[in-house]
Amino acid sequence: MSSDASLRPWQVILGGICGLVLSIGLARFAYTPLLPALQLQTGLSDASAGALAAFNYAGYITGALAAAWIDDVRWRNRLYSIGLWMSLLTVAGMALSTWLPNWALWRFLGGLCGATGMLLGAGLVLGWLMRQGRRPELGVLFIGLGLGIVVSAVGVWAISQVWSLWSDQWLAMAAIGVVFFVPAWLWRPPVPPLAAAAQASVGAYKVSRRWMWTMAGSYFAAGWGFVISATFTVAIVEREPALAGQGALAWALVGLAAMPAVFWWDKAARRWGDTRALLLAFGLQTLSVILPAVSGSLAAALGGALGYGATFIGIVSMTLALVGRRAPQNPGKAMARLTLSYGAAQVIAPVVAGAMAQSTGSFKSALWLTAAVMALGMALLATLPDEGQG
Numbered sequence: 465m466s467s468d469a470s471l472r473p474w475q476v477i478l479g480g481i482c483g484l485v486l487s488i489g490l491a492r493f494a495y496t497p498l499l500p501a502l503q504l505q506t507g508l509s510d511a512s513a514g515a516l517a518a519f520n521y522a523g524y525i526t527g528a529l530a531a532a533w534i535d536d537v538r539w540r541n542r543l544y545s546i547g548l549w550m551s552l553l554t555v556a557g558m559a560l561s562t563w564l565p566n567w568a569l570w571r572f573l574g575g576l577c578g579a580t581g582m583l584l585g586a587g588l589v590l591g592w593l594m595r596q597g598r599r600p601e602l603g604v605l606f607i608g609l610g611l612g613i614v615v616s617a618v619g620v621w622a623i624s625q626v627w628s629l630w631s632d633q634w635l636a637m638a639a640i641g642v643v644f645f646v647p648a649w650l651w652r653p654p655v656p657p658l659a660a661a662a663q664a665s666v667g668a669y670k671v672s673r674r675w676m677w678t679m680a681g682s683y684f685a686a687g688w689g690f691v692i693s694a695t696f697t698v699a700i701v702e703r704e705p706a707l708a709g710q711g712a713l714a715w716a717l718v719g720l721a722a723m724p725a726v727f728w729w730d731k732a733a734r735r736w737g738d739t740r741a742l743l744l745a746f747g748l749q750t751l752s753v754i755l756p757a758v759s760g761s762l763a764a765a766l767g768g769a770l771g772y773g774a775t776f777i778g779i780v781s782m783t784l785a786l787v788g789r790r791a792p793q794n795p796g797k798a799m800a801r802l803t804l805s806y807g808a809a810q811v812i813a814p815v816v817a818g819a820m821a822q823s824t825g826s827f828k829s830a831l832w833l834t835a836a837v838m839a840l841g842m843a844l845l846a847t848l849p850d851e852g853q854g
Contacts (some may be wrong), residue, residue, distance in 0.1 A: 471651060479651025480589040481608035482644040483548060487581025489570050489612015489715030490641045491551040491574040492520060497620040497715050498637070500702050501630045513699075514818020517809050519568045523575020523689065523806030524582075532582045537591075540584050541655050547580025548648050556638035559631035563689040564584075579807075583800045588653035590788045606781045610722025610773065615640065617716035678844050679783070685841020686779045687809030689749050691836045692817050693718070693772045699827070701756075701765050710762060714769040721773030729778030739785050739848050742779060746845060749775035750838040757831035809837075 495517070506518075509854060534540055554574040589605050595854045616637070623636045642698055698711035733739040752771025755764045819828035 469677075471654060475590055475651040476589060476653055477604055480585055480653065481611065482646075483544070483581050483585045483652075484606070484646035485606025485612040485615055486641050486644045486648055487551045487577045488609055489584070489615050489853035490637060490644075491554050493616040494555060494634075494637045495520070495571070495574075496588050497617050497698050497712055498633055500701055500711060501624070501628075501633060503699075506628045510699075510822040511815075511818045512564060513746055514816075514821075516564075516567055516571045517691065517814035517818075520571040520578075521807055521810030523572035523812070524579050524621065525575075525804060525811060527576040527579025527720055528583060528800045528803045528807050530714040531579060531587075532797055532804065533812060535797065535813055537588075540756045541588060542569050544580050544584040544588060545649070545652060546576045547584070548575075548645060548652075551577040551581070552638055552641050552645060553823070555641055572772055579670040579803075582844065583786040583803060584655070586784060587788065587797070587799055590785070592653045592739030604726065606726050606777055607723050609777055609780070610719045611612050613773070614716055614721075615644075617719060621712040623717075643697040657720075675848065676802070678848055680788070680802060682841040682845040683783055683802055684805040684809045684849070685837050686746070686749075686776075686783070687751060687806035688837045689834055689841075690776045690780075690806075690812045691777070691810040691813045692769075693753065701769075710765070714765055716747075717769040719764055719801050721770045725777050726773040726781055728774075729782055732778070733778070733782050734833040739845065742782055743842060743845055745775045745778040745782070746838060746842045749779065750835050750842070751837045753838065757828045757835070769810075783826060797843075 499508075499513055503510075503513060506623055515704070530543070531540070531828040534543070550573060552571050554577055555636060557573075561565060619640050620633060623633050627633055628726040691754045697714050701711040701714045729741060729745065732744065736744075747773055752775060755771065783802065787798045787802050790798065809829060813834070816833070817827065820830045820833070821827045
């Protein structure tokens with residue numbers, strides 16, 4: 465493993481971005497644009513599709529539990545490295561059979577990989593930034609989330625023009641993942657020297673129980689809003705007769721909106737404070753959920769996709785950076801603890817939404833429920849005092 469001095473800042477950041485594209489963008493997000501073909505060709509029901517998404521997030525929350533428990537930074541780095549390899553295998557593994565338990569296993573393992581990239585990788589990068597005396601923000605790193613969505617959307621669209629069989633599409637997406645694996649592996653965040661880790665722990669301070677529980681409640685709501693759109697955006701668009709064939713476009717817009725948004729939300733947090741910026745992001749994401757619920761037009765679908773892409777990235781980056789700054793000795797562990805509530809919502813929400821869609825034949829009721837949950841999250845967040853970037 466490289467030392468702090470042997471890597472340049474752009475290498476660590478780019479390596480982390482590629483790690484997110486691989487572990488979240490492909491191991492997780494490829495499922496969304498590939499879902500319509502999977503359902504059409506294999507007969508996978510809405511309820512089963514939601515259950516598979518829940519297995520993915522059960523893996524994610526399991527990974528978050530592990531990340532919240534492991535203190536040794538060497539093991540955190542090893543698990544991140546293993547997660548990069550496993551991300552490739554979980555995408556390819558989906559093509560091996562049509563047996564639902566097989567898919568459930570690979571989706572679960574894909575969730576574990578997502579946790580290694582999102583929590584262990586982001587924690588290692590944030591720790592490196594703080595050791596280098598750089599601004600402790602995750603906005604630039606989380607370009608990887610938006611880029612991952614774009615790669616999954618454009619990649620699936622391009623692959624579908626050549627291979628129509630669902631299993632071939634999964635294997636091709638795994639091949640695309642190799643492109644991102646190489647820099648992610650070569651430029652992994654270095655393990656900090658023991659002296660640096662000890663020095664960082666001196667500046668640590670405790671988070672009040674009330675603050676953490678309130679943030680956990682609001683982050684649960686954010687997780688609910690995130691997973692409904694992340695799982696069903698393409699399916700929602702494709703279900704509208706006038707919008708058939710536009711699902712990939714809507715999903716690509718999510719990623720295109722997310723990439724530049726990371727810079728805007730970092731700037732908003734510095735200017736208005738973390739809590740106010742988070743409230744704004746919550747409000748805009750709630751509106752983006754409501755749009756496709758009130759209208760089946762292409763404008764509403766694309767507007768919802770843009771709004772979702774521009775806001776979920778801000779909620780995640782600002783929340784994780786905020787809690788990570790409060791625990792500089794082990795930011796990944798603090799992020800993981802808060803993420804448990806986010807992950808719990810991601811296990812529950814797809815199952816509820818899939819069942820509601822199957823019983824009603826539409827996702828509209830699930831979208832209205834999601835908006836209500838987001839509104840409750842805003843109410844919790846509003847009880848916290850505003851915090852600046854300091």
